[in-house]
Amino acid sequence: MAYGLLKGKRGIISGALDEKSIAWKVALKAKEEGAIFTLTNAPIAMRMGAIKELAEKCEAEIIPADATSTEDLENLFVKSQEVLGGKVDFVLHSIGMSPNIRKGKSYTDLNYDWYKQSVDISAMSFHKMMQTAYKLDAINEWGSIVALTYMAAQRTFSFYGDMADAKATLESIARSFGYHYGKFRNVRVNTVSQSPTPTTAGGGIGGFDRFYEFAEKMAPMGNATADQCAEYVMTLFSDYTRMVTMQNLFHDGGFSMTGVSEELMEMLKM
Numbered sequence: 001m002a003y004g005l006l007k008g009k010r011g012i013i014s015g016a017l018d019e020k021s022i023a024w025k026v027a028l029k030a031k032e033e034g035a036i037f038t039l040t041n042a043p044i045a046m047r048m049g050a051i052k053e054l055a056e057k058c059e060a061e062i063i064p065a066d067a068t069s070t071e072d073l074e075n076l077f078v079k080s081q082e083v084l085g086g087k088v089d090f091v092l093h094s095i096g097m098s099p100n101i102r103k104g105k106s107y108t109d110l111n112y113d114w115y116k117q118s119v120d121i122s123a124m125s126f127h128k129m130m131q132t133a134y135k136l137d138a139i140n141e142w143g144s145i146v147a148l149t150y151m152a153a154q155r156t157f158s159f160y161g162d163m164a165d166a167k168a169t170l171e172s173i174a175r176s177f178g179y180h181y182g183k184f185r186n187v188r189v190n191t192v193s194q195s196p197t198p199t200t201a202g203g204g205i206g207g208f209d210r211f212y213e214f215a216e217k218m219a220p221m222g223n224a225t226a227d228q229c230a231e232y233v234m235t236l237f238s239d240y241t242r243m244v245t246m247q248n249l250f251h252d253g254g255f256s257m258t259g260v261s262e263e264l265m266e267m268l269k270m
């Protein structure tokens with residue numbers, strides 16, 4: 001069901017790679033809720049072609065941008081304003097990648113060049129996005145910026161490698177930039193800490209399937225799906241959350257506040 005929550009709003013949605021992507025679901029929901037927006041992803045992800053299908057469904061233009069390049073990001077914000085006919089109201093950062101995780105490097109054997117890339121792509125890109133928007137004054141008063149994160153920023157999950165450090169940085173950037181953007185234009189900045197979700201980035205984490213099952217049994221409501229995450233993000237882009245800023249918001253069916261569940265205790269009986 002749609003409520004017209006984003007009627008008249010313009011946005012930028014990054015990170016839709018294929019139909020499993022959280023950003024893909026956010027784009028479909030934002031369209032349903034009445035927004036117009038541009039889609040963006042790294043030029044290399046464009047070649048896979050799926051994003052074009054999403055663009056057609058959403059009647060959205062695709063503007064390629066490597067989120068580590070300030071030049072690309074400047075082009076993204078300038079072109080988006082041209083295409084959409086004015087400043088934007090919401091931005092989704094849904095970007096993450098760790099070469100160390102991809103190549104199976106454990107946290108005690110990191111390649112430091114790849115570590116820098118993990119932080120650049122998964123965290124510093126968020127700062128670059130906001131700094132670019134801030135300098136161009138590309139976001140409307142009372143706009144909303146959301147980035148996706150994971151609980152490994154606060155608690156250790158042994159398999160999450162250097163992405164845990166990147167996510168901790170990402171969440172800190174949300175607080176720090178949230179202060180400045182709040183002062184500047186009443187623009188809010190939050191991170192959404194999502195349950196494990198079967199996507200390309202999620203599935204790339206070693207032992208994902210087992211961990212997904214673990215979280216499903218731990219959270220009183222089970223894991224939150226990508227569709228439910230998209231619904232939550234709609235509320236954060238809407239006018240009903242204008243005073244929520246600099247927060248890390250858990251969207252995880254209660255996982256983060258549960259010590260142990262009955263299901264897991266039952267399993268340990270064996």
Ligand SMILES: NC(=O)c1ccc[n+]([C@@H]2O[C@H](COP(=O)([O-])OP(=O)(O)OC[C@H]3O[C@@H](n4cnc5c(N)ncnc54)[C@H](O)[C@@H]3O)[C@@H](O)[C@H]2O)c1
Binds near residue numbers: 015094201202
């Ligand atoms: N899947 C999960 O379990 C889970 C849980 C919590 C948070 N998240 C976060 O959600 C976000 C989206 O991930 P997803 O699970 O939808 O997976 P996904 O693989 O579909 O999305 C990741 C996106 O990052 C993009 N990307 C990578 N490098 C880039 C670059 N240099 N410039 C621009 N874009 C780049 C990829 O092309 C891809 O579209 C990530 O930040 C991820 O860490 C995922």
